[in-house]
């Protein structure tokens with residue numbers, strides 16, 4: 001990936017960060033025939049949150065904008081192999097949310113209305129029906145479930161690879177091992193970036209696609225961006241013989257716990273920190289948290305063994321929605337940040353919309369005004385009742 005080549009003197013667009021968001025933006029810019037798109041990644045492509053992601057994609061959300069992002073992205077995922085020549089390994093196992101109290105029940109009932117208005121099918125299931133379909137689930141503390149059969153998961157590595165090869169075929173340039181350490185601004189306009197290799201690249205457009213590092217990169221341009229890194233742990237069981245052949249990605253709204261099958265084992269969600277940090281350590285308390293909630297919901301799991309775990313960083317915004325757009329005081333600085341744990345599933349939409357914003361001055365495919373960075377100063381935050389939950 002151009003490890004030893006020197007950087008070009010200038011680029012039309014410099015993208016900071018080679019995670020799923022950066023590579024998607026690179027692809028859609030190149031597809032719109034933007035030449036000299038340069039992406040700089042401080043480490044190895046995809047090594048950040050993207051490498052830690054469990055690949056879930058869902059349409060069940062409490063806000064229209066998130067559902068629209070899911071719909072736009074789904075169209076890309078459905079046709080991914082034809083467009084990119086890479087099988088993204090789309091497993092449509094379904095998503096099942098479980099509500100344990102009246103507040104959570106109201107949330108998923110409201111979601112059902114919202115989704116119906118957007119022509120999306122969602123089934124509301126009572127505990128008896130849940131038990132009939134998935135007898136291994138414990139439901140005595142469940143009031144209602146909401147099920148979308150067409151949701152599921154894809155391979156983050158496959159999708160990342162597809163975007164990278166697609167973008168490179170169309171002329172985008174990627175460099176690994178290069179950190180952006182400075183952003184030059186004159187009279188409020190972006191002039192270029194400075195890198196850890198001592199090189200400078202002139203450009204009038206910088207895209208912040210640095211995931212959990214978003215606030216640091218914005219700071220290089222003198223901007224305040226409220227994105228916090230938050231650790232989430234995940235665990236993985238050994239192959240487990242008693243596993244039913246098929247079951248959905250199950251989510252307990254009460255605990256923010258989830259589980260899905262991966263090969264002959266299971267991925268079990270661990271806890272999400274409440275305090276922001278860049279820690280990516282797995283700890284015993286996290287393993288216990290995952291084990292307790294897993295055995296509670298799926299009692300046969302008492303025979304399973306947790307083999308290993310990992311932790312990654314969510315990139316949380318104050319209202320748990322992405323921050324996409326530019327700053328009036330910093331012409332040429334575009335952010336695509338704060339996806340709050342949904343960046344993988346929304347990466348195609350993010351790429352399409354940011355490419356439109358840069359080339360046409362406005363995002364044509366969707367109204368992204370609610371996601372503008374200024375909403376925080378303006379006190380116009382998006383209300384999301386399902387905030388406690390990220391996947």
Ligand SMILES: Cc1cc2nc3c(=O)[nH]c(=O)nc-3n(C[C@H](O)[C@H](O)[C@H](O)COP(=O)(O)OP(=O)(O)OC[C@H]3O[C@@H](n4cnc5c(N)ncnc54)[C@H](O)[C@@H]3O)c2cc1C
Pocket residue numbers: 016017018019020021022040041042043044045046047048049050051052053054055056057178179180181209210211212213217232233234311312313314315337339340341342343344345346391
């Ligand atoms: C445990 C876990 C499970 C998840 N599961 C899901 C899921 O099921 N579904 C879903 O949709 N989302 C999920 N997510 C969230 C998802 O992984 C993220 O939203 C997504 O990967 C964000 O992508 P990104 O490109 O913005 O960030 P990243 O993948 O972190 O990429 C940012 C890149 O920027 C680079 N960078 C930072 N600063 C600089 C700099 N100054 N110069 C150069 N490069 C820089 C970093 O090295 C990094 O590679 C999960 C996250 C975690 C932690």
